[in-house]
Amino acid sequence: MRLTVIGCGYVGLVTGACLAAAGHEVFCTDIDEKRIAQLKAGKVPIYEEHLDEVLNRAVAEKKISYTSDAGEAIRAGEVIFICVGTPPKESGEADLSAIDHVARQIATEARTSKLVVEKSTVPALTGVQLQRALAAYSRGGELKFAVASNPEFLREGTAVEDFFHPDRIVVGVEGAESAAKLREIYRPILERNFHCPVHSGKCPSGTAGELLVTTINSAELIKHASNSFLALKISYANVIADLCERIGADVEEVTHAMGVDPRIGTQFLKAGLGFGGFCFPKDIQAFIHLSASVGVEFDMLKAAERVNKQRIDRFFDKVHKALWVIKGKRIAVLGLAFKANTDDIRFAPALDVIRRLLEEGAEVHATDPQAISRTKTIYPQITYHEDPYEAVKGADAALVCTEWQVFRKLDWERAGKLMARRLVIDGRNLYTPKKMQELGFDYHSFGRH
Numbered sequence: 231m232r233l234t235v236i237g238c239g240y241v242g243l244v245t246g247a248c249l250a251a252a253g254h255e256v257f258c259t260d261i262d263e264k265r266i267a268q269l270k271a272g273k274v275p276i277y278e279e280h281l282d283e284v285l286n287r288a289v290a291e292k293k294i295s296y297t298s299d300a301g302e303a304i305r306a307g308e309v310i311f312i313c314v315g316t317p318p319k320e321s322g323e324a325d326l327s328a329i330d331h332v333a334r335q336i337a338t339e340a341r342t343s344k345l346v347v348e349k350s351t352v353p354a355l356t357g358v359q360l361q362r363a364l365a366a367y368s369r370g371g372e373l374k375f376a377v378a379s380n381p382e383f384l385r386e387g388t389a390v391e392d393f394f395h396p397d398r399i400v401v402g403v404e405g406a407e408s409a410a411k412l413r414e415i416y417r418p419i420l421e422r423n424f425h426c427p428v429h430s431g432k433c434p435s436g437t438a439g440e441l442l443v444t445t446i447n448s449a450e451l452i453k454h455a456s457n458s459f460l461a462l463k464i465s466y467a468n469v470i471a472d473l474c475e476r477i478g479a480d481v482e483e484v485t486h487a488m489g490v491d492p493r494i495g496t497q498f499l500k501a502g503l504g505f506g507g508f509c510f511p512k513d514i515q516a517f518i519h520l521s522a523s524v525g526v527e528f529d530m531l532k533a534a535e536r537v538n539k540q541r542i543d544r545f546f547d548k549v550h551k552a553l554w555v556i557k558g559k560r561i562a563v564l565g566l567a568f569k570a571n572t573d574d575i576r577f578a579p580a581l582d583v584i585r586r587l588l589e590e591g592a593e594v595h596a597t598d599p600q601a602i603s604r605t606k607t608i609y610p611q612i613t614y615h616e617d618p619y620e621a622v623k624g625a626d627a628a629l630v631c632t633e634w635q636v637f638r639k640l641d642w643e644r645a646g647k648l649m650a651r652r653l654v655i656d657g658r659n660l661y662t663p664k665k666m667q668e669l670g671f672d673y674h675s676f677g678r679h
């Protein structure tokens with residue numbers, strides 16, 4: 231099928247690349263002309279494992295193309311996936327201006343009827359507004375625009391794998407025709423009939439993802455309800471960690487034993503610096519806002535958000551206790567990305583940590599395998615090191631902010647010899663306290679002794 235993808239960010243590029251790999255012809259466009267020029271020159275503007283490989287292959291097979299002419303892209307596809315950003319406003323409400331802009335463009339530029347699919351994360355009832363905007367701006371009314379919601383559940387860091395091997399594909403539709411079209415688009419993925427770059431064609435056996443057909447309102451709600459639930463789980467684990475610290479229990483032992491119960495599950499029960507990124511913080515805010523706007527107070531989510539915001543305070547309590555004065559100290563920050571295996575620093579806890587360190591007069595030396603260049607645009611005044619051992623050289627303390635494998639495997643015996651003082655404050659519980667203490671470190675983490 232001929233498909234259009236509007237918005238070439240994390241979601242748009244993964245969607246476009248994977249649907250091209252599944253055999254469709256994909257036309258991508260973005261308002262950012264520089265981004266399109268980069269893509270045309272064969273450069274992938276984001277770091278996501280396997281993405282460059284899938285995109286290069288799709289380009290070579292002429293399955294994907296890029297244009298900054300939105301009209302051209304809109305006319306080319308039978309189905310249009312909207313993948314633009316939906317950032318939070320000051321109030322926490324989702325800013326849907328990019329969706330609105332795209333709706334007007336589709337309505338005015340299309341020459342044939344289209345199925346318009348929301349892939350961006352949007353609050354419930356956006357589909358209704360989208361349908362209204364498409365009808366209001368279309369010329370003459372002879373064109374038919376169907377709207378569908380197909381929320382994206384990929385995780386940055388494993389996005390390509392998640393797209394090819396989903397647990398579920400949710401399609402919210404108004405009628406059988408849209409459902410059939412979306413089923414056809416995802417058929418190769420549901421039937422595992424594509425070249426998988428992650429498993430080199432030998433995907434593990436097991437059940438393929440399920441296609442769940444719902445109403446548009448339900449599909450929109452499913453995405454926010456899922457993300458908010460995961461965010462709740464993380465905040466829950468963080469409060470348990472605080473409790474463990476007070477009563478002398480070990481949060482890893484507690485959450486592991488909790489998670490063995492299949493009704494609970496072990497995932498998203500990691501205590502630490504809390505959640506960041508372009509999904510959880512903004513989606514939880516948008517969900518709180520949407521709930522209040524329809525008269526439902528979602529206090530539980532407000533508490534989860536508050537707990538998450540307090541993680542940085544808790545982290546700094548540990549820093550102050552261990553280091554005493556921060557002013558004039560050389561501090562190594564290990565990890566900038568909001569999580570491992572991505573270069574995404576949006577709402578990353580490390581950025582808050584750096585801001586606080588600078589406010590208190592520290593000399594900051596930061597390292598990250600992928601996110602240095604993005605962070606430099608926000609904090610040009612700090613020193614960056616590709617090599618983590620260079621980052622910790624002469625440091626009075628090392629603060630761990632991202633759970634990269636390279637940090638997990640750091641040789642602390644070697645790092646300790648380079649540091650001015652053997653002090654590690656670990657915001658991701660990467661190391662065993664006993665081992666760090668044996669190496670002579672003053673070691674602090676969350677919920678453990």
Ligand SMILES: NC(=O)c1ccc[n+]([C@@H]2O[C@H](COP(=O)([O-])OP(=O)(O)OC[C@H]3O[C@@H](n4cnc5c(N)ncnc54)[C@H](O)[C@@H]3O)[C@@H](O)[C@H]2O)c1
Pocket residue numbers: 236237238239240241242259260261262265313314315316328329331332349350351352382383384385386508509
């Ligand atoms: N990043 C994730 O892990 C993830 C996962 C699931 C869902 N989502 C949701 O998907 C959406 C996109 O997220 P993302 O991380 O890909 O964002 P992003 O910022 O990486 O990408 C958005 C892209 O849209 C482009 N854009 C903005 N306005 C446009 C317009 N009017 N016309 C054309 N292009 C426009 C931007 O230039 C940018 O390239 C958001 O709603 C997000 O909540 C993100």
